[in-house]
Amino acid sequence: MFAVISPEKIDIPPGSLFQIPGSWDEYESLSQQLGDRSIPRLKYRPGKIWFMSPLPEHGRNVSLIADAIKAILDHLEKEYEAFTPITMKLPQKSGIEPDYCFYIDNWQAISGKKRINWKVEPPPDLVIEIDITSYTDINDYLLYQVPEVWLFKKEKITIYRLENNQYIVSNRSLYFPNIDVLNLMANCFKVADNRNTSTAIKQLRQKL
Known part of the structure; x- marks a missing residue:
């Protein structure tokens, strides 16, 4: 199973962890896209966005x-x-x-x-x-x-x-x-x- 991150869909296999380059605005956009979903979890540090699916x-x-x-x-x-x-x-x-x-x-x-x-x-x-x-x-x-x-x-x-x-x-x-x-x-x-x-x-x- 592959991870999918797009404006239409965010789907991360269970147990996955990875990071991508990203700005604060991109992090905020991803957070809004997820809405009330608690999975995957996101983390932001300047220039980087982490994704984790527990x-x-x-x-x-x-x-x-x-x-x-x-x-x-x-x-x-x-x-x-x-x-x-x-x-x-x-x-x-x-x-x-x-x-x-x-x-x-x-x-x-x-x-x-x-x-x-x-x-x-x-x-x-x-x-x-x-x-x-x-x-x-x-x-x-x-x-x-x-x-x-x-x-x-x-x-x-x-x-x-x-x-x-x-x-x-x-x-x-x-x-x-x-x-x-x-x-x-x-x-x-x-x-x-x-x-x-x-x-x-x-x-x-x-x-x-």
Whole structure:
């Protein structure tokens, strides 16, 4: 199966990743052409446009991590807003589509808003990225100053925290400092692989 990109059609085989030369205007045109479709995902860096069509395991993994974060937030009785899909844009500079994002400390700043102005509004507090096709670059989030990114790659989660304008690997989350989230998530994936995701989340809630 071949990829098709034309003014009439965008069709990318599952699991595909590739880039083409392109301007911001061309990226915007492709985004409008896709409309509400979440596949393929697009990413823009000056002069380049990336296309990625995720595999089914991509969606399963991001849903499990997001549900686990919600369970932890509920346990801590923290209010939040969560979004997926969402497109973050800084004209002429960047266009990215995180798999899932959470507003935890700053949920009130965007509560009830239909659109987010990334030049004015605060960035998500926490972003989840699933990387199966080597599509994700943590530094894409530097322009937005996202405080924390969880990257799931090669069957494990790595936590990146923003410190002094660079991302540093950390064993603890800024938002759950007293919880060993890496160990909890490793167990969640183990249970999900052996049984299913609903059982994994149920057992997580019991442990909390």
